[in-house]
Amino acid sequence: MMNPMMMLGRLLSRIYRDNEGQALVEYALILALVAVVVIVVLTTLGGHVSNTLNNVANAVGG
16 A cells, blocks of 8 residues: 555656646645645634633633
8 A cells, every 4th residue: 555645746746747737736735835824823723712712601600
């Protein structure tokens, strides 16, 4: 069985060889960057949102 990273690498190299595939690779890289940013933001804000909701629940008496 092939390692998933190897499969991804082979797929990307196959797509990259095609001239029209270059745009697809660029979009995939942008999508990956956006996904990383979203994960970081949600991880950072997740704790703050949780703390705020706990404060509200405690203030209400829950």
